[in-house]
Amino acid sequence: MPQTHEVVPREILAKTTQLLVELCAISSASGDSEGLRAMAARVAAELSARGLSAEILPEDDGDGGSMPLLVARGPRVGEHPLVLVGHLDTVLDAVAPRLEGDRLWATGALDMKGGLAMLIGALDLLVHRGQQSPGDLMLVAVPDEEVSGFISERAVRRWSEGARVLLVIEPGEARGDAETLVAGRRGLTEWKLDVTGRASHSGLAYWYGRSALAAVADWAAQAQAMSESGPGATVNVARMVAGDSDFVNGLAMHHALLGTSRRRNVVSDRALAEGEARYLTPPDGVRIMAQLARLTERIAEEHEVTMALSHGISVPPVDPKGPGAPIAARVTRLAAERGWTLEVEEDRGGISFPNYIADPSKVPIVDGLAPVGDGMHTREEYLDLRSLERRIALLADLLAELADPA
Numbered sequence: 001m002p003q004t005h006e007v008v009p010r011e012i013l014a015k016t017t018q019l020l021v022e023l024c025a026i027s028s029a030s031g032d033s034e035g036l037r038a039m040a041a042r043v044a045a046e047l048s049a050r051g052l053s054a055e056i057l058p059e060d061d062g063d064g065g066s067m068p069l070l071v072a073r074g075p076r077v078g079e080h081p082l083v084l085v086g087h088l089d090t091v092l093d094a095v096a097p098r099l100e101g102d103r104l105w106a107t108g109a110l111d112m113k114g115g116l117a118m119l120i121g122a123l124d125l126l127v128h129r130g131q132q133s134p135g136d137l138m139l140v141a142v143p144d145e146e147v148s149g150f151i152s153e154r155a156v157r158r159w160s161e162g163a164r165v166l167l168v169i170e171p172g173e174a175r176g177d178a179e180t181l182v183a184g185r186r187g188l189t190e191w192k193l194d195v196t197g198r199a200s201h202s203g204l205a206y207w208y209g210r211s212a213l214a215a216v217a218d219w220a221a222q223a224q225a226m227s228e229s230g231p232g233a234t235v236n237v238a239r240m241v242a243g244d245s246d247f248v249n250g251l252a253m254h255h256a257l258l259g260t261s262r263r264r265n266v267v268s269d270r271a272l273a274e275g276e277a278r279y280l281t282p283p284d285g286v287r288i289m290a291q292l293a294r295l296t297e298r299i300a301e302e303h304e305v306t307m308a309l310s311h312g313i314s315v316p317p318v319d320p321k322g323p324g325a326p327i328a329a330r331v332t333r334l335a336a337e338r339g340w341t342l343e344v345e346e347d348r349g350g351i352s353f354p355n356y357i358a359d360p361s362k363v364p365i366v367d368g369l370a371p372v373g374d375g376m377h378t379r380e381e382y383l384d385l386r387s388l389e390r391r392i393a394l395l396a397d398l399l400a401e402l403a404d405p406a
């Protein structure tokens with residue numbers, strides 16, 4: 001990627017890279033409370049040295065233990081702060097970091113100690129340029145994003161609800177000569193289908209029976225077929241059980257029927273299916289669940305069985321065209337002004353920080369702000385140091401533009 005002039009002064013880049021190497025040398029795998037505390041303390045010290053007041057809160061991890069949550073605040077954090085979120089934990093334990101040319105090979109270099117170092121480098125760059133960082137800037141760094149997300153979800157919900165902007169400092173992606181930013185995340189709704197037909201002897205009274213199995217299979221095929229490619233909604237039928245009611249209702253006890261000749265002469269009277277639907281916008285979610293409800297009614301009628309569709313947990317989507325869109329556009333413009341290409345990922349899979357907010361349609365969210373690399377969650381993880389430089393400058397440019405009016 002062309003980079004015509006130095007965007008981050010050499011000493012700031014060297015200092016940030018050195019800090020990142022040190023952060024990566026601290027082993028902070030999820031669940032390693034001691035390592036996570038060391039990691040939180042190190043980041044807190046760096047932020048305190050830059051004028052933020054940082055505290056490490058012992059949070060109940062929902063499992064009887066306590067894990068450190070790092071919250072750092074600028075001098076003017078009020079009810080509607082500019083919130084940055086990230087995580088302190090890594091999937092693997094640390095091994096000795098290795099600098100090689102433009103790459104830093106280290107556990108968490110990409111996911112996502114690179115993002116934390118980027119923030120600190122951007123704060124230094126702002127000072128170097130004589131610019132103010134937003135006084136209402138707040139960092140929330142959680143200890144369990146890679147595992148239960150128990151603390152993450154609660155912390156993001158609590159601190160981001162009133163945020164004027166939420167910036168997620170997870171890595172973007174390398175895409176040929178370009179890099180990405182994340183504007184959209186799918187939400188999901190879990191569902192369960194319960195079917196009751198009419199049992200009969202398949203030899204003596206076949207036509208009297210109403211097969212729950214045939215109904216659920218028909219339903220499942222049509223539900224899957226509703227899935228739309230591209231940004232559309234998708235339906236996944238994850239599990240299906242059908243057979244006679246003893247078999248379905250007492251699967252643990254009756255699974256041994258499978259593979260035998262027993263009860264093959266019974267027209268199935270019981271079936272269960274469960275799965276989820278995923279979608280990028282709230283209206284898509286409402287629409288796909290309504291389609292499933294109509295399908296349920298129609299199949300029940302056609303097969304003359306009773307079918308009940310119920311909803312389970314729901315995770316709201318982050319709409320790429322929602323309130324974060326103008327900020328994503330702003331960030332891509334800032335990158336273009338520095339001579340590089342930032343593309344917007346409108347549809348990143350997986351559930352992450354942005355989905356933790358009760359109503360993501362009310363908060364401008366931009367994700368994937370941190371530098372790119374490859375090998376996330378493996379021993380081949382590395383961070384592209386050229387990307388680190390670009391992203392330090394990008395975040396500094398963005399923070400300068402988002403400076404509070406005070």
Ligand SMILES: [Zn+2]
Binds near residue numbers: 170
């Ligand atoms: Zn991550």
